[in-house]
Every structure is written in C-alpha cells, then in structure tokens.
C-alpha cells in the first residue's frame with residue numbers, strides 16, 4: 001500500500017539524489033523522520049505566502065503587524081484543533097518539545113511531585129528533576145503499567161502531582177496506553193502531561209478525549225522545521241508563577257521593583273515570538289488534519305509490518321523493543337547487527353546506499369541501558385568513562401524511522417542494504433573517532449552541494 005499522496009503532502013527535497021563514496025549517486029532514502037522531518041509542501045507554500053506580510057506581532061500598529069498578529073493567533077487555533085484541545089485550553093508557542101516541558105516544569109507548584117516511567121526521552125525526564133521526582137521501572141508486560149502507576153500514586157499521599165508520559169517511544173516506536181494511564185492518574189488527582197513529539201506526526205493526538213492536562217510537541221518532527229513547538233493544555237498552572245523565561249511580552253506592567261505578569265499564553269512567551277514558525281506549524285496541522293491522521297497511522301502500520309517482515313530476513317539482525325514485536329507501534333525499527341558498531345552500520349547505509357538513519361542512544365539513556373542488556377553494575381563505570389571523555393562503551397543501536405512519504409520501495413531498499421551489510425560488511429574503509437566513538441568513511445569523498453551557506457570547498 002502506497003500512501004495516496006496529495007501534492008500538499010509532498011515533502012521538500014523528496015526524490016533527490018545524494019552522492020555515494022567512490023563516486024555515483026543514489027536516490028536519497030530517509031529513515032530518520034523520528035529525529036527531524038523535511039517541510040511539507042503545504043508548509044513551504046504557507047511560509048512563502050506569509051513572508052511578505054511578516055512583521056512584528058501584538059504591539060505593532062502597522063497593517064502588516066495586524067496581518068502577522070492574525071496569522072500568529074490563527075496558528076494557535078490550528079494547533080489546538082489538531083491536538084483535540086478543550087475550548088478553554090491554552091496554546092503556548094515554544095521552541096520544541098524540550099522547551100515545552102521545561103516551561104511546564106517551571107510552572108509546577110512548589111510542592112508538586114512528578115512521576116514518570118524510565119522509558120522517557122531526556123526531554124521528559126530531566127526537567128522534572130528540579131522537583132521531587134519518582135522514576136518507575138517499566139514492567140515487562142504493558143498490562144501491568146496501570147498497576148505500577150496506581151501503586152506509585154497511592155504511595156505519594158495528598159498534594160499536587162504530575163504524571164509525565166510519552167505517547168510513543170522515540171527509541172522503539174511503541175505506543176503507550178496514554179488514556180488508560182491518565183484515568184489512573186485522575187483517580188489520584190494527579191495531572192498528566194503527554195510528550196506527543198513522536199505521535200503528533202504519525203497518529204491522532206487527543207488531548208480532550210484522553211482527558212489529559214497538557215500535550216507537548218515539536219514542529220520540526222511534524223514537517224514544519226522552523227524552530228517552533230507547542231505546549232497545549234490547562235491554563236491554571238501556567239498562570240500561577242513566574243514564567244520559565246522572564247522578559248518583554250510576558251508582562252502586563254513592570255514597576256521599579258515589581259512585575260505584574262500577563263496571562264497565558266503571553267506570560268509563557270517572553271521575547272519576540274517565532275511568528276514564521278507558528279505559521280508553519282499551523283499549516284502543518286491543517287495539512288495533516290485535512291489528510292486525516294487515521295490515514296497517516298494506517299500507512300505507518302503498513303510500513304511497520306513490511307519493515308518487520310523484511311528485517312526478519314537480515315541475518316543476525318536483532319530488533320530492540322520493550323514489549324515485543326506485536327505491541328502497537330509506529331514504523332520505527334531499532335536494531336543491532338552482531339559484531340558491528342551501531343554507528344558503523346549507520347555510516348555504511350549513508351555512504352554506500354544513500355540511506356539516512358540514526359544511531360546512538362536517542363536521548364534516552366536509561367531506556368537504552370535496559371534495552372541493550374547493560375549490567376546495572378557497569379553503569380557507574382560507563383558514566384566515569386564518559387566523564388573522562390571516552391564514549392566507546394556507551395550502549396547504542398541503529399534506528400530506522402519512517403514518515404509520511406516513505407514507500408514500500410524505501411523499505412525494500414533498507415532491508416536489501418542491511419542484508420548485504422550483514423553478509424558482506426562494508427565495501428569502503430571507515431574509521432572510528434576515539435572521542436565520540438562515531439564511525440565515518442575514510443576517506444569521505446562525497447562533495448557538499450553548492451548552497452551558498454556552506455564553507456567554500
């Protein structure tokens with residue numbers, strides 16, 4: 001099944017050739033959507049149409065300021081609709097998911113306790129460490145998640161609490177039962193924030209239907225790579241403290257020694273906002289919603305099945321997941337090949353086959369330690385080695401992640417390339433950087449394009 005792509009869902013840079021080592025080119029195959037995705041044609045069109053009108057927002061008196069303000073505020077409406085927000089939810093524009101979760105972390109009541117599972121991306125782990133935080137182990141059976149959360153929240157006792165959970169793991173592509181876990185949290189009076197960075201580009205986000213309090217997402221993962229993200233949800237906690245960033249635009253009035261903060265969203269958007277980014281994100285939301293997120297998800301599921309079947313044929317390839325191959329997921333495959341460093345596999349795919357993937361820990365060290373069967377007793381040693389500048393023993397894997405325009409042919413090319421690598425190894429020479437542990441072609445004779453923004457060759 002190929003996605004019935006309408007033009008608005010075309011991506012910038014699709015059908016480009018990239019150079020291979022030793023000469024020659026190949027059609028670029030992108031399996032790195034989970035990290036960052038190219039711009040949708042609809043986003044590119046919206047930005048081009050808007051740029052001549054770009055001007056300051058909110059306080060500008062000029063006509064173009066009026067247009068820009070209207071576009072910026074309309075983007076909030078489009079984002080709210082896309083995530084299925086309640087009427088009284090607020091949309092705060094941020095830089096990305098990391099920023100969104102830090103904004104929320106800074107807004108939590110002083111005595112708020114935070115609970116997360118240890119499968120989260122660092123963006124949904126580290127901001128909470130400014131508070132009393134409890135990290136729950138991920139049970140081997142997903143049906144036990146609700147019970148583990150229930151026990152943890154029961155033990156917390158009265159007082160404000162936040163449960164932070166991802167909708168989809170960026171490491172494994174597995175979906176988390178967000179609505180079920182939110183129901184458990186609600187029974188205990190805990191608030192819920194959902195990290196929707198990976199779900200938003202691949203399936204429906206349903207803030208109100210899940211009955212969660214906030215969702216966070218990144219534009220650059222949902223085909224609007226213009227440096228914008230969003231935090232959407234309840235207004236109350238976002239209006240009770242000093243904001244994460246203090247500055248112009250976030251205030252109603254400032255005296256010599258006091259500040260009257262503005263209401264949300266302005267209170268959480270100090271400084272000149274990223275208006276072009278907001279317009280881009282709004283356009284992405286509209287284009288994806290027009291196409292239908294259920295269709296997007298159906299395409300993902302089809303690609304996942306094809307990837308699974310194909311990767312099973314690659315000699316020795318081991319896929320890594322938390323709950324098993326049959327757990328609901330999006331089209332992400334994280335794997336290792338026996339005896340081959342994850343970064344070498346990624347380097348060969350790029351240099352010899354024109355296939356872009358990602359490798360490493362995917363900003364989820366605690367989860368990777370578990371998935372890669374690292375002995376917990378070895379963790380302090382690895383930590384000490386990293387502190388001393390040696391990254392060689394940090395666990396890692398290679399990740400292939402599909403997106404809107406991934407085709408069956410792309411999947412087959414990935415599977416075919418991995419089969420060759422598994423059987424024959426590289427056909428070029430590579431070396432490893434002793435500091436980063438990363439592998440790269442040596443020599444790397446692929447020329448950079450003449451873009452004007454690159455250093456002269």
Ligand SMILES: Cc1ncc(COP(=O)(O)O)c(C=O)c1O
Pocket residue numbers: 034035096097098099121123124166168169170195197198218220363
């Ligand atoms: C699940 C998840 N959460 C949060 C993030 C952080 O996103 P950003 O880097 O856009 O802030 C990522 C990025 O990969 C992610 O995959």
